[in-house]
Amino acid sequence: MIGLDHEQQAARAAFEGLRDRICATFEAIEREAGSDAAFDYAAWEREPAGGGGGVRGLMKGRVFEKVGVNVSTVGGAFAPEFAKSIHGAAEDPNFFATGISLVAHMANPHVPAVHMNCRFLCTTKRWFGGGADLNPPLPRADDSEAFHARFKAACDAHDPAYYPRYRAWADDYFWIPHRQVHRGVGGIFFDHLEGDFMTNFAFVQDVGAAFLDIFPAIVRARMDMPWTDADRAAMLAFRGRYAEFNLVYDRGTLFGLKTGGNIDAILMSLPPLATWE
Amino acid sequence: MIGLDHEQQAARAAFEGLRDRICATFEAIEREAGSDAAFDYAAWEREPAGGGGGVRGLMKGRVFEKVGVNVSTVGGAFAPEFAKSIHGAAEDPNFFATGISLVAHMANPHVPAVHMNCRFLCTTKRWFGGGADLNPPLPRADDSEAFHARFKAACDAHDPAYYPRYRAWADDYFWIPHRQVHRGVGGIFFDHLEGDFMTNFAFVQDVGAAFLDIFPAIVRARMDMPWTDADRAAMLAFRGRYAEFNLVYDRGTLFGLKTGGNIDAILMSLPPLATWE
Numbered sequence: 001m002i003g004l005d006h007e008q009q010a011a012r013a014a015f016e017g018l019r020d021r022i023c024a025t026f027e028a029i030e031r032e033a034g035s036d037a038a039f040d041y042a043a044w045e046r047e048p049a050g051g052g053g054g055v056r057g058l059m060k061g062r063v064f065e066k067v068g069v070n071v072s073t074v075g076g077a078f079a080p081e082f083a084k085s086i087h088g089a090a091e092d093p094n095f096f097a098t099g100i101s102l103v104a105h106m107a108n109p110h111v112p113a114v115h116m117n118c119r120f121l122c123t124t125k126r127w128f129g130g131g132a133d134l135n136p137p138l139p140r141a142d143d144s145e146a147f148h149a150r151f152k153a154a155c156d157a158h159d160p161a162y163y164p165r166y167r168a169w170a171d172d173y174f175w176i177p178h179r180q181v182h183r184g185v186g187g188i189f190f191d192h193l194e195g196d197f198m199t200n201f202a203f204v205q206d207v208g209a210a211f212l213d214i215f216p217a218i219v220r221a222r223m224d225m226p227w228t229d230a231d232r233a234a235m236l237a238f239r240g241r242y243a244e245f246n247l248v249y250d251r252g253t254l255f256g257l258k259t260g261g262n263i264d265a266i267l268m269s270l271p272p273l274a275t276w277e
Numbered sequence: 278m279i280g281l282d283h284e285q286q287a288a289r290a291a292f293e294g295l296r297d298r299i300c301a302t303f304e305a306i307e308r309e310a311g312s313d314a315a316f317d318y319a320a321w322e323r324e325p326a327g328g329g330g331g332v333r334g335l336m337k338g339r340v341f342e343k344v345g346v347n348v349s350t351v352g353g354a355f356a357p358e359f360a361k362s363i364h365g366a367a368e369d370p371n372f373f374a375t376g377i378s379l380v381a382h383m384a385n386p387h388v389p390a391v392h393m394n395c396r397f398l399c400t401t402k403r404w405f406g407g408g409a410d411l412n413p414p415l416p417r418a419d420d421s422e423a424f425h426a427r428f429k430a431a432c433d434a435h436d437p438a439y440y441p442r443y444r445a446w447a448d449d450y451f452w453i454p455h456r457q458v459h460r461g462v463g464g465i466f467f468d469h470l471e472g473d474f475m476t477n478f479a480f481v482q483d484v485g486a487a488f489l490d491i492f493p494a495i496v497r498a499r500m501d502m503p504w505t506d507a508d509r510a511a512m513l514a515f516r517g518r519y520a521e522f523n524l525v526y527d528r529g530t531l532f533g534l535k536t537g538g539n540i541d542a543i544l545m546s547l548p549p550l551a552t553w554e
Binding site: 066177178179236240243244247248254257258263266267270271272273274275276277 | 343454455456513517520521524525531534535540543544547548549550551552553554
């Protein structure tokens with residue numbers, strides 16, 4: 001893919017760098033648990049040729065039962081009927097997008113699953129979006145509070161209005177209407193962050209840094225806790241709800257599935273094993 | 278629920294009778310396998326009171342890892358915006374529906390999973406719909422051919438045009454676009470079967486009889502076949518595809534989830550255990 005401008009190059013490099021640090025940290029956690037699990041990376045190209053592509057990283061370890069980290073940088077033109085629904089694309093369907101997306105399903109039911117995503121979109125508008133949410137099968141108030149506190153700190157350093165707004169947005173988004181429950185204990189969700197590139201880019205990088213700071217800390221605190229068959233069964237049922245959310249409601253998943261995206265990358269988010277009793 | 282007319286009463290009674298015969302046969306198969314598994318039945322009522330309800334039957338056995346059989350008889354008025362999309366409801370949103378729905382996920386990967394459904398709908402129009410499809414994790418041509426042959430015989434006894442039409446309809450319907458595969462090896466699917474009640478009612482009862490004839494025969498022929506860990510793993514991955522179809526595409530599932538249906542009855546179709554590698 002050719003012709004990225006300076007902002008697009010900077011965003012892509014930041015997301016790839018974040019991916020590298022996250023994957024190195026997750027592999028280090030595996031080694032601490034006595035495993036030599038490592039990420040496998042598979043590159044994919046968007047059709048038609050020249051539309052960019054991405055790299056899907058996948059690790060199955062002792063602590064991380066299944067974790068996927070995707071980075072992708074793609075461009076092209078939205079289909080006319082679809083362009084109308086995208087910010088800034090109604091008058092011109094050309095777009096560029098670069099982003100990182102991560103979902104981790106953990107072996108130990110006491111370790112929360114997690115999702116994190118950051119993206120930079122360009123149509124006739126340019127904006128960042130992203131977020132992270134914690135999905136503990138067996139929720140603990142201290143983990144939930146630590147997760148939220150760390151993202152609140154990242155938000156507050158940029159704008160005191162961000163955390164309350166983005167936390168509420170996550171609560172709205174990660175909701176399973178047919179069960180009337182949230183899919184996890186929330187986090188932050190933001191989109192259409194327009195305006196000064198460097199200001200917003202700094203915020204998004206801090207969101208990534210917050211994730212890299214808090215999630216490994218929670219994993220290390222919980223990964224050696226003993227668990228029972230009942231804990232494991234509760235986790236598998238919890239994962240069924242997670243799959244329901246992603247397949248029925250998640251806009252990114254449905255957008256990908258219905259527009260011919262890379263299936264392996266899109267469905268990387270689904271749990272390795274799930275139950276419906 | 279009060280005020281069923283003779284046709285509605287007859288359809289309901291036929292579906293409940295079919296349920297009774299199917300459940301007795303499935304329990305007999307469990308006993309042949311040395312298990313005393315039996316169906317648990319849970320009644321539910323549609324809100325608001327007076328809107329009817331149903332009975333969800335669920336069995337977890339040695340042969341049937343999870344099988345659900347729902348019968349429901351409900352009535353009321355569709356929401357105005359929804360009524361427009363329903364045959365015969367645009368001018369009058371009142372409706373009545375009675376039906377049976379069955380999904381079986383089997384313990385042995387050599388035994389196909391199966392789905393069967395029959396329903397009678399009344400708006401300002403009255404029609405039957407239904408179908409059945411076979412979902413073998415490890416497909417065998419002989420089972421697939423026997424299944425299709427039995428439904429072809431049921432169709433041909435009523436109208437030689439039925440089987441080719443309804444088989445093609447099933448192929449269209451049970452298709453997973455994002456994977457470009459069918460969810461199984463097909464069967465029949467039909468809807469909006471209007472006209473003479475007794476003629477169509479006889480056909481639908483024969484569809485139920487065909488199911489009761491062929492599926493237990495396939496189960497009994499395969500249930501004692503040895504299987505490997507790889508066979509079981511293939512089945513769990515196959516079930517992931519099944520869950521994807523039901524949660525992303527199945528109209529009945531999405532209609533139920535998004536209109537406040539009985540969650541346990543709607544999601545009974547989901548597999549007991551599934552994997553996404």
